[in-house]
Amino acid sequence: MKYDFASIEPRWQQYWDEQRTFGALNPGEAGFDPAKPKYYVLDMFPYPSGVGLHVGHPLGYIATDIVARYKRMKGFNVLHPMGYDAFGLPAEQFAVEQGVHPRQTTEQNIANMTRQLKQLGLSYDWDRRIATTDTDYYKWTQWIFLRLFNSWYDPTQRRVRPIEELFAVLSSGQLLVGIESEAVWPPQPESLDAVIGLPVGTRKFHELNPDEQRAFIDAQRLAYIDEVPVNWCPQLGTVLANEEVTNEGRSDRGNYPVYKRPLRQWMLRITALADRLIDDLAPLAWPEPIKQMQRNWIGRSDGAYVHFPLAYGSSSGSDDVISVFTTRPDTLFGATYMVLAPEHPLVDALSTSEQYHAVNEYRRQAAGKSDMDRIAEAGAGAKTGVFTGAHAINPVNNQKIPIWIADYVLTGYGTGAIMAVPGHDERDFAFARHFRLPIRAVVMPDEAWLKAHQPPERSDESGQSLAVWYSEHPEDFAKAFADEGVAVNSANDDLSLDDLPTAGAKPLISQWLEQTGRGRAAVQYKLRDWLFSRQRYWGEPFPILHGQDGRIIGVEDSELPVLLPEMDDFRPAASEDPQAPPQPPLSRAPLAWRQVVKDGQTWTREFNTMPQWAGSCWYYLRFLDPKNEQRFVSEEAERYWMVSSKGQGPPAKGQADAEERGAIAAKSEIRNPKSEIHFGGVDLYVGGVEHAVLHLLYARFWHKVLFDLGYVSTPEPFGRLYNQGYIQAYCYRDLRGIAVPAAEVVNAQGQPASVVQGQKGQQFFYQGQPVTEEYGKMGKGLKNAIAPDEVCGKYGADTLRLYEMYMGPLDQSKPWATRDITGVHRFLQRFWRLLVNDETGQLRVGEGEPSPELRRLLHNTIKRVTDAMETLSFNVGIAALIELNNELVKQHSSDQAAGAAASGATSGGTSGAASGAASGGASGGVPRAVVETMVLLLSPMAPHIAEELWRLLGHGQSLAYHAWPAYDPALLLGASIEYPVQINGKLKARITVARDADVAAVEAAARADAKVTAAVEGSTIRKVIVVPGRLVNIVAS
């Protein structure tokens, strides 16, 4: 009876399905065991694409499946679900191309993908399958949006609160509200402290009229509408989030040009939580680079606002101030001009009549440029700009400084205006040189810097006079000194920074600014509020109604879901014209959908839809309780699955230490007194690095909002994150550089490329034409995709699973080599034949006890495989099983060969383990205890063959919940240990001593060894180092 995976695998898949083997039980369900710890292991759910999976996709799924199966055997209640992220641009575009409704294509794709996943034997609880497009799923996406809409961020308590509480707080008169805010641009309603206590135009909330009150409240919501400069992609007919725009200023999807353009859009106030999104990263068991990427993306920088009064107000009054943000307030004395972004709203009012034309021309050009153009120019180092004709007063020295506009100042960051310190900023330096603006030195560099960048014509001068020269003429030096140094030329009647190091000057000047009302210390983030609306059809409709009076209200919870209307034409209004107005498809929906009568008034629905990220922001919560009709997840299920069980597994690499974790947990105690344990969440979350910032940041934001509002128990959703690498593959390009189908490429001898690829000196041909071999990420773009169906058909799912895990470390990218698959396939066949006689089908298992040597080898293998499971290093776990199998195969064949002497066994991992192992009752087969353990160890990785062998071994039920084998640490070592003996660090001899020999005995044995005595002949032994259990090193000279 041969190893016939083609019949074994479907049979077991059917069995698991029918028996609901992998169904996870929630608290309260029949059979639920409260004594079991929980383990939630999650994949990043896929987008159901029409082309289906290639072998790169399941890499992470196989890994999580192995963990899920392992944890079940370790006695955990395991939740391992799968679903589909089915809304969004790609699904819609695919549907448009195919000319059918997106729902139909989405359902087909889901069916196909589910089939592909099931074929791999993945142990998902399929009863919990969800798709973000299900109405009873997006009902709750809308519900969560309403929570965002109906809450605000309280900066004094640093948490999200229901909007009713803001009304109460404001009505009680506790806070002052500056409705006519000072001339800070853009206006900053998001931070209440910016408007608390401002002297100008401040009124109490109850002094506002109802419209003003409503406007103020609306502006505080976490979901709000704002007219902001957005990324507008005319070809896609929609706006895009910053995160969806490439470095080249093109759309992530489709690679179309993107333009900046002000539009009224829905925003989510993610910036309010920026600090916590940074701080709470620390204790997470995430890869450090991913944390770093999130920190960089959020881009916190500490500095100060400085208010610059205008020299001659073009309009009278207190508005005539331009505020800037700077990280270097200590260089304020060196600010010799200001620059506004071309889009800055004060530009019109500022510009003098002489400069008006030039300013307008510049702004027109800037508006016409796509981000791509703008970035390309920046890359060339060119600085452009125009003088407005206006001046401002440097508040620190009352100097009149010119105001320019230039597109190197961005509208989206800070206040859209900067103070230019050309002496100490590279960009300002380049700009000032180009336009011959004054450059002042206010920070003294060290001598090394002065020497390195000194003017060429005075290179022989001494350091001392260089400092003087720099102080007077920094413009003569090669570049701006942008580092920290010592302040110079920085004093007025009231204040002196001179001789202070930068770190000391900063707080001093910030303090002075605050005391004199000229500014204040502040923090800025690169992170922008999240642009949340899209002009597409295939997304979640907003549960929002617009009144004819301009009021915006949320749909009642009881009215959810707001269903997507059926439409024949759901195409977006694409256009070549960047200025064409957006036309969301839903604006063409049937009138019955568009209009709602409520409270005797007619309301219009919101026509935008949510971006694809919405559904993936909380799917991990819905998996906990996917059928719940009353709530997005029951409190009980949420608490059980998300709050960490105690004493789970070892920490992942890079996990924060206990102290750090404790500190953060203590902080969050304050935020949510109701929860006891923190930073649990998903126990293992596996997915690609491409989601390092987007999905993971958005989901963390939503989760924190739900946490603050008391809907979830942990401040973070994903306790442990792991990123699998890409699978790469060889690809081939013809002479024009166009990728050709890799499967049809052959070498000069006509062999398929897959058998000889990677070898040197090969030439490859496609349809008789020479092609070049390269190496890249597997996918349809490079025409080098390999479908899992192909491999499953030829070798079986177990072999595919084993191969993908054996290729190398899970987190590294590595090349697919079809040729190598035979290695693990052979292993499975050899293992099968070890237990089953090919011809007779009889078991070859002995009922005796294993020899001590074999037992030791077995326990070492258990340890190695168990360690591999905990650290996700499956490649070495598989290697350990192969080694044990090889050893057993060798012994077993020597058994049959007339009891040949076991003398040649030297290759085992633990030396000498094998000799004579077969004795002790193994005649007639490998001891049952050994093979059963091996079957269990193999089962998470190759579950079908393991189940089949388990059944052949006489077990009546699935091994999925059988206890994981344990090893006895006492059995790992033999009676004696072999020590390598080094002389001066070089290996010279080996000695064998008793396991319990003490250091002195080991040293004596080493000194007595013949090879050692010969090697140290004629020199003196200075020192002998004995590392117990490791080695001996003799220092001699």
Add this chain to the structure above:
RNA sequence: GCCCCGGUGGCGGAAUUGGCAGACGCAAGGGACUUAAAAUCCCUUGGCCCGCAAGGGCCGUGCGGGUUCGAUCCCCGCCCGGGGCACCA
């Protein structure tokens, strides 16, 4: 430019993170079985050198230094590859 990650045989990769470098697999070469092939099994396989041989010597983890009894691992300075960010004041 800035920030990460990596560099080990012909190839994918191991090495208890300071303790025997190259586990395991692929490929390659030799052999057994076979009419033959496939499959299977056995042996060899980092490089160089000495030896008829058994065996022995030297070099070797991108490069150059350093710390150490001992370095693939730690430190300093480079080179190369991959990823992220990028006019963020």
